[in-house]
Amino acid sequence: MLFKRLTEGILEILFPKVCTVCGLRLATNENFVCNNCLESKFEEAYQPGKRSTRDIMLPEGVYLQHALWNFDKGGYLQEVLHQLKYNRLTGVGEDIGRQLGKSMLRHPEFMNRVKGRKVRLLPVPLHPKKYRMRGYNQAFYIAKGVAEVTNLHIIDKNTVQRIKNTGTQTGYSLEKRRKNIDGAFKVTVPEKVKDVLCVIIDDVFTTGATTFELSSELKKIGCGEIMIATVAQA
Template identity: 30%
Template sequence: MCPLPSGLPGFWQGLKDLCFPPACLVCGARLPTGEPLLFCGRCGRDLVPIREPFCRCCGKPFLQGTGPSHFCGRCLTHAWHFTRARAVLLYQGAMAQAIQSFKYAGRTAGLPTFTELRKQSAALDDLAEPELILPVPLHVGRLRERGFNQALLLARRFFPEQRQKIQPAILVRAHHTAPQTGLSGPARRQNIKGAFQVRYPARVKNRRVLLVDDVFTTGATVDECAKVLQRAGAYEVQVITLARVKE
């Protein structure tokens, strides 16, 4: 196969920017060509990357704290089924609006920006190398309605060189549940209980699994996933989300 002329990729990018000029994901302001993050200066200032110190288990940031990371009060008394959960940014302001547009309005133009933010994050450095990468699944009815699983799209963008590890058929949503939005922590746990199933337990047994989702709110959804994966024999379950709610 003949190599492309060296200037051709730049030409196509320029043509793309001419036809579809880059714009802020939140306010729609025009952005300079080649901008790696689709946030204008004003909306970009609203982003809060998660940095240390944060909880060594659930990843909750200690926003007013200094010093090394440690366990939060909740994780000292609550037994999770995952070993650690990490998120890239806080789910608030511009980030929350961008994720909602992606998730509910199908604005996948934000995926390269989310990927770049993930690359810049230091909060994920202590995650161990996974053997399987599993997106949190949608029920088939909701998948048809939405047209895509946002967790699967994030997994593919976050781990492009580990595509063979991404196996969405292993963990499935066996039961339709009401939306979690607006529910309290206990209500979320009850709502999601029994919703997930491991379709191929042999592929999970003795494997280190990384769960991928868009937002960590109370942890109920990813913990229910981790529970069924543990019961199927997973050696360890870790969690990565694009954002997490400030508690």
């Protein structure tokens, strides 16, 4: 034990942990993104008193669409999400997920709606082929952070599956996005979501094509109500 502590101390001196965003040394209670960056580096997207971040028309069954920060193309947030999505920095997902969870707890519409209900967090599923290539689902780690601060449970794995490998939707028009994502999801264990309030978790909300398609499948099998929560709003 003493040798382990000594080794860890030496490594901390030689290779100190630094914030993924600002590069400054992390405090002992910080993980991958420092508290200062989490609290003040990014622009908040939430607009008090509204059920969607940018007055988006929500489809039937979707009660709330909430995003934590505004996406900053070419900026720090884009880089953080890139590191999470492609470079296996899953701890970053948990850090920003905790921050998303805190913002959800401050959202009066969210709190009023979930009170006394059976609620499950649903990370947007990856297609098996993409999962094998990447090795993980970034939305799951965001949901893990959300779960930690909200005490909500993540829905059982494989309850909902992605059955269509859509690839990236970047650069597509809204119509092309909707056509591309049509029929992409399947609820394989309906009893797990029937009459449940599902909170869909993802990294970025752009046009809503993906999360709205997933919402549509949930409603078909009797999901009680749906909310959407993302780290960023593009």
